[in-house]
Amino acid sequence: MNRFLVVDDEDKARAVLHKLLQLVEPYCQVTEANSAEQGITRYLEFQPDLIFLDIEMPHKNGFELVQELILSGESPRVVFITAFNQYAIQAIKASALDYLLKPINENDLKQCINRAKLIDNNKKDKNKLDDLINRLNMNNRLKVNTRTGFEIIKQDNILYCEADGNYTNICLTNRTKLTTATTLGIIEDQLISDLFFRVSRSILINLDYLKSVNRKDKVCHLQIGGECITLPLSCSRVQKLAEIF
Numbered sequence: 001m002n003r004f005l006v007v008d009d010e011d012k013a014r015a016v017l018h019k020l021l022q023l024v025e026p027y028c029q030v031t032e033a034n035s036a037e038q039g040i041t042r043y044l045e046f047q048p049d050l051i052f053l054d055i056e057m058p059h060k061n062g063f064e065l066v067q068e069l070i071l072s073g074e075s076p077r078v079v080f081i082t083a084f085n086q087y088a089i090q091a092i093k094a095s096a097l098d099y100l101l102k103p104i105n106e107n108d109l110k111q112c113i114n115r116a117k118l119i120d121n122n123k124k125d126k127n128k129l130d131d132l133i134n135r136l137n138m139n140n141r142l143k144v145n146t147r148t149g150f151e152i153i154k155q156d157n158i159l160y161c162e163a164d165g166n167y168t169n170i171c172l173t174n175r176t177k178l179t180t181a182t183t184l185g186i187i188e189d190q191l192i193s194d195l196f197f198r199v200s201r202s203i204l205i206n207l208d209y210l211k212s213v214n215r216k217d218k219v220c221h222l223q224i225g226g227e228c229i230t231l232p233l234s235c236s237r238v239q240k241l242a243e244i245f
Contacts, residue, residue, distance in 0.1 A: 001117050002028040005048035007039035007065065008081065009057045017052055017081075017104060024110045036060035040068055043076065050116055052100070055082045056208055058225070061156070066129055078129065079112055097128050142190055144170060144180050151178065155195065159209055159224060160231065161187055163202040173209075173224055197241060200234040213241060 008014045014032045033039035055062040080099040092099045144151045159171045163184035170178040211223035222229040
């Protein structure tokens, strides 16, 4: 096992992991990808023994990359990388797959590669990945009641939710909006607790899109593509939000 693919949208993170891999496995070959799309191409070209895959990436996340490879008939060996997504970690653990937390250190990386060498079984890993995808797909969906019926949406496609009396406006990452005759409190109870956070009595945000917090102006900024969205932030929530990170 000496061929590794590093997929991460952050240049510095890729460079650090690349260097660590060469320290831990001096004769290894390492190739990189800066997006899920490029990761799929590099995987098919390079056929690595192991992918070190960042979960949180724009446009398409690490789980979606894995799903595409599996649907195309591939059986990738994967180590997931994440900074804080507790929901993702719980799903990975439940499927008995491996992961590394950022910032990655040499000792953790060495142990991770040793575990992969001991369990060198692509078929078994594919079954685990199938289980992970099923868990994520099942838990990631939200039923939203509308005037004409209901819609099923992926929770990670929700940018933020805003209360409007007994209604809730759900703003999606594609910048469309759904309005449902369901209170924000009920919506919150159905969402993944580690992925969403109440920044005020009336607004619930997706933490994956949080860019910054301005204590003085009492606002938070969400980043989606090249657009920055500013939302009000309650004083009482600032410290709790800081504790998450």
